Amino acid sequence: MLITGLGVTEEERLADLRRHQTRNCETTKEYLMSYSPAVVFMLKHLKEIGCEVPASNILCAPCDLTRVGGFSPDPGAVVLCAGQFFSQSHMEQTMVHELMHMYDHCRFKVDWSNLRHHACSEIRANNLSGDCRYTRELRRGFVSFTKQHQACVRRQSVISVASNPACPDVETAEKVVNEVWESCSSDTRPFDEVRLIFLSEPSYGFSWPSCRYTSTIL
Numbered sequence: 001m002l003i004t005g006l007g008v009t010e011e012e013r014l015a016d017l018r019r020h021q022t023r024n025c026e027t028t029k030e031y032l033m034s035y036s037p038a039v040v041f042m043l044k045h046l047k048e049i050g051c052e053v054p055a056s057n058i059l060c061a062p063c064d065l066t067r068v069g070g071f072s073p074d075p076g077a078v079v080l081c082a083g084q085f086f087s088q089s090h091m092e093q094t095m096v097h098e099l100m101h102m103y104d105h106c107r108f109k110v111d112w113s114n115l116r117h118h119a120c121s122e123i124r125a126n127n128l129s130g131d132c133r134y135t136r137e138l139r140r141g142f143v144s145f146t147k148q149h150q151a152c153v154r155r156q157s158v159i160s161v162a163s164n165p166a167c168p169d170v171e172t173a174e175k176v177v178n179e180v181w182e183s184c185s186s187d188t189r190p191f192d193e194v195r196l197i198f199l200s201e202p203s204y205g206f207s208w209p210s211c212r213y214t215s216t217i218l
């Protein structure tokens with residue numbers, strides 16, 4: 001480790017830190033791909049609809065500080081921002097969030113420059129990934145959200161849509177999220193019942209910068 005090394009330049013120290021963070025990210029990624037019920041569930045369903053996601057399409061990489069992950073529709077890759085996760089469940093939620101975008105892209109042929117499409121996918125991803133708390137409150141055949149959960153999903157979705165290059169301003173993002181809210185917040189595919197309540201217990205008193213978009217989208 002160069003962290004405390006004498007005679008090491010700042011650049012070398014940072015490069016070493018990034019390598020270290022990327023290695024940690026890879027280790028956790030591999031673990032979650034094997035043992036997180038939520039991630040395994042998403043991967044299984046992606047495979048079923050013809051979009052198998054190999055580990056090499058989920059990349060750990062350094063990012064800027066404004067995001068924790070991203071989804072790149074072409075060629076269908078998820079980016080996990082090494083060093084930006086404050087817990088394993090934070091990374092787990094981010095993976096499920098981005099895999100939900102991948103699911104929508106594969107299943108519904110999303111046009112990411114269409115703000116209604118993007119908004120719908122964000123609502124679903126924020127709703128079902130555990131980004132917002134109380135996902136556990138989804139019940140079999142009946143989606144029961146607290147107001148707080150709904151407000152969180154809306155807020156996070158507006159932030160993400162507003163960051164779409166095709167979105168002129170936050171007001172437009174809010175309008176579009178409202179327009180598709182009804183149909184998209186009740187669309188829980190591929191989750192359909194209580195079995196989705198398997199995310200590790202998240203209990204954060206704050207929210208983190210949501211999406212999360214790569215050079216391409218989200």
Ligand SMILES: [Zn+2]
Pocket residue numbers: 097101122125160211212218
């Ligand atoms: Zn997103």
